[in-house]
Amino acid sequence: MQRIPLTPEGFRKLQEELEKLVKIDRPNTIKAIAEARAHGDLSENAEYHAAKEQQSFIEGKIQELNSKIALAQVIDPSKIRQSSVAFGAKVRVLETEADEEYVFILVGPEEADVKQGKISLSSPVGKALIGKEVGDTAIIKAPARTIEYEILEINFE
Numbered sequence: 219m220q221r222i223p224l225t226p227e228g229f230r231k232l233q234e235e236l237e238k239l240v241k242i243d244r245p246n247t248i249k250a251i252a253e254a255r256a257h258g259d260l261s262e263n264a265e266y267h268a269a270k271e272q273q274s275f276i277e278g279k280i281q282e283l284n285s286k287i288a289l290a291q292v293i294d295p296s297k298i299r300q301s302s303v304a305f306g307a308k309v310r311v312l313e314t315e316a317d318e319e320y321v322f323i324l325v326g327p328e329e330a331d332v333k334q335g336k337i338s339l340s341s342p343v344g345k346a347l348i349g350k351e352v353g354d355t356a357i358i359k360a361p362a363r364t365i366e367y368e369i370l371e372i373n374f375e
Contacts, residue, residue, distance in 0.1 A: 220289070221289055221290070221291040222286055222289045222290050222291060222326055222327075222328055223291050223293055223305055223325075223326035223339070224290045224291065224292050224293070224325075224326055224328060224329060225292070225293065225294070225295060225306055225325060225326075225329060226292055226294055227329075228325065228326070228328060228329040229287070229290055229292045232283055232286055232287055232290070232328075233287065235283060236280065236283040236284065236287065239276055239279055239280050239283070240280060243276050244273075244276055244277075244280070247269055247272050247273045247276055248273070250265070250269040250272070251266065251269040251270060251273060253265075254266035254268075254269050286328060293305055293306060294306075295307065295308075295374045295375060296374060296375055297374075298374045299374070300374075301351050301352070301372065302349050302350060302351045302372070303324065303347045303348055303349060303350045303351075303369070303372055304324070304348065304349075304374075305324055305325070305326070305339060306323070306324065306325070306374055307323070307324050307347075307372050307373065307374055308321060308322075308323050308372075308373040308374070308375055309321070309322045309323075309324065309347055309369060309371070309372055309373075310369075310370045310371040310372075310373075311347075311356070311367035311368060311369055311370060312367065312368045312370055313365060313366070313367055314355070314366045314367070314368055315365070315366065319370070320335070320367075321335050322335055322336075322337050322343065322344075322347065323335055323336045323337070324337060324338075324339055324344055324347065324348070325337070325338065325339070326338065326339060327339075327340055342358050342359075342360065343356075343358055343367075346358045346367070347367070347369070350369050351369065351372070352369050352370065352371060352372055353368070353369060354368075354369050355367065355368050355369070356369065
């Protein structure tokens with residue numbers, strides 16, 4: 219099985235989500251099933267069927283999170299000392315055509331969140347940035363256009 223790269227923050231979030239599902243959501247769903255069952259005929263009991271469906275979803279999510287945690291490879295970016303872009307790097311770039319600056323944080327696919335500027339290593343932008351140094355240009359060929367980013371700063375916080 220392939221390891222899943224995660225920052226310490228990403229790993230902590232997975233653990234917190236799992237703990238919530240196991241300690242709060244699962245018991246609440248079991249209680250809802252018991253209450254719906256007490257209402258009588260299960261064949262026409264919408265509450266019962268909805269609670270069972272919710273239970274199935276929760277159990278599936280618990281299995282998924284357990285698997286991700288087991289395969290996690292936690293990498294602390296603050297312990298990385300290098301001058302080129304790598305996992306966990308906070309990269310400040312200049313889009314040369316639009317003359318706009320952006321900040322990207324390179325993370326694993328599990329933590330990617332474009333709204334927060336966290337992009338996956340396996341995304342087109344992530345692939346183009348990996349290994350680049352300050353002053354280098356990264357070229358991303360998108361379907362609509364080609365984007366050029368000049369690397370202004372690399373930081374491992």
